[in-house]
Amino acid sequence: MNNAPYPTPxxxxxxxxxxxxxxxxxxxxxxxxxxxxxxxxxxxxxDEASDIDFVVVTDKEISGALFESLQAMHDRIGIMDxxxxxxxxxxYISQQALRRYDPAYALHPNIERGxxxxxxxxxxxxxxxxxxxxxxxxxxxxxxxSPQTLIDPVAPxxxxxxxxxxxxEWAMQILxxxxxxxxxxxxxxxxxxxxRILYTxxxxxxxxxxxxxxxxxxxxEKTWEPLIERAWVGxxxxxxxxxxxxxxxxxxxxRYTLEYSQKFKMPANKR
Numbered sequence: 401m402n403n404a405p406y407p408t409p410x411x412x413x414x415x416x417x418x419x420x421x422x423x424x425x426x427x428x429x430x431x432x433x434x435x436x437x438x439x440x441x442x443x444x445x446x447d448e449a450s451d452i453d454f455v456v457v458t459d460k461e462i463s464g465a466l467f468e469s470l471q472a473m474h475d476r477i478g479i480m481d482x483x484x485x486x487x488x489x490x491x492y493i494s495q496q497a498l499r500r501y502d503p504a505y506a507l508h509p510n511i512e513r514g515x516x517x518x519x520x521x522x523x524x525x526x527x528x529x530x531x532x533x534x535x536x537x538x539x540x541x542x543x544x545x546s547p548q549t550l551i552d553p554v555a556p557x558x559x560x561x562x563x564x565x566x567x568x569e570w571a572m573q574i575l576x577x578x579x580x581x582x583x584x585x586x587x588x589x590x591x592x593x594x595x596r597i598l599y600t601x602x603x604x605x606x607x608x609x610x611x612x613x614x615x616x617x618x619x620x621e622k623t624w625e626p627l628i629e630r631a632w633v634g635x636x637x638x639x640x641x642x643x644x645x646x647x648x649x650x651x652x653x654x655r656y657t658l659e660y661s662q663k664f665k666m667p668a669n670k671r
Contacts, residue, residue: 407542408441413452416484419477421542424456427469433457433495434544438531442538445608449635451513454490455498455535457550462492462509471519474511489513491524491531500552501528529554529562533606556604560664563600567661571654578651585638587650588631594657595628601664624653 406414417437425432439453440446462470470492478486489512497505503526510522533554539547574580574590581587592609595616599607607615613632617625627649634642642650 407437407540408446410446412482413441413484416452416477416480416482416488417454417542419480420454420488423473423477424470425543427466427473428456428458431458431460431462431466433459434550435542436535436544436547437540437542438535438538439489440608442534442540443606443608444538445610447636449638451487451489452484453531454488455531455539456490456492457498457544458492458494461494461497461505467509467519467521470509474519478515478517486515486517487513491522493524495550498532498550501526501532525565527562527566529558530566530600530606533559537606557666559600559604559606561666563597564661564664564666567597567657571658574654575651578647581647581650582642583638584634584640584642587642587647588634588638590650591628591631591653592635594653598657598660601661624649624656627653 407417408414421435424435434457436455436457437453438455440450441453474488477488490510492509494505494508497508501524506524506528507521508524509519510524511517511519532551536547536551536554541547581590592613596607596609596612598620599605599612599615613628617628627646630643630646634640634646
């Protein structure tokens, strides 16, 4: 259990988390098991362009009055006088559903980052294995038992399956509608995500975006190196229009990653 008064090295982030945690505990009461941070805060690549990824673990599925109370609480936090108040991105997962991914127990309360986002019931697909892995291996405990006691180990091939499936759906959506990456924010996010997908397919593990990007620059054909390097600049200016050449190059990198991924195509895992 982490009893530190400040859960992260970032004071402005802590202000939001120290508002969220007691509010969640108050609403859930005896149903609360723990609250954790995953994502970039856990993997070590958090910066001012990141979101605040969190997971709340409960002893039962959330619905009815509890859901409505949590939704109202998130609405209130979302109007706090802090830019981080709308960067919360997380889920409320029962202990049973967190232990191992089961599509029969995959509908959970979730909130995404953004000024107009509200807590909603969201289907968590098999790519949730990626979150489970990061949470188990690197997660930050705000309060509660160790994540390793709550989550079964995630096998390398399960991570590969999750990344492969996510890539097929996500990449085809962008190729079908390339205007999605006209903005510098999503274009650079796409480049760095592709680096991480390629790394996971190759090694069956999850690393930070900087680590995956460096690996891609050192390993892939040199033609991709400038695009990846520019992604670190563009992600800090998400409201600007992406350079046309970078949009074209990103689409090419998507096609390359789709082709590369075929060697890792595996049968669906029977759970």
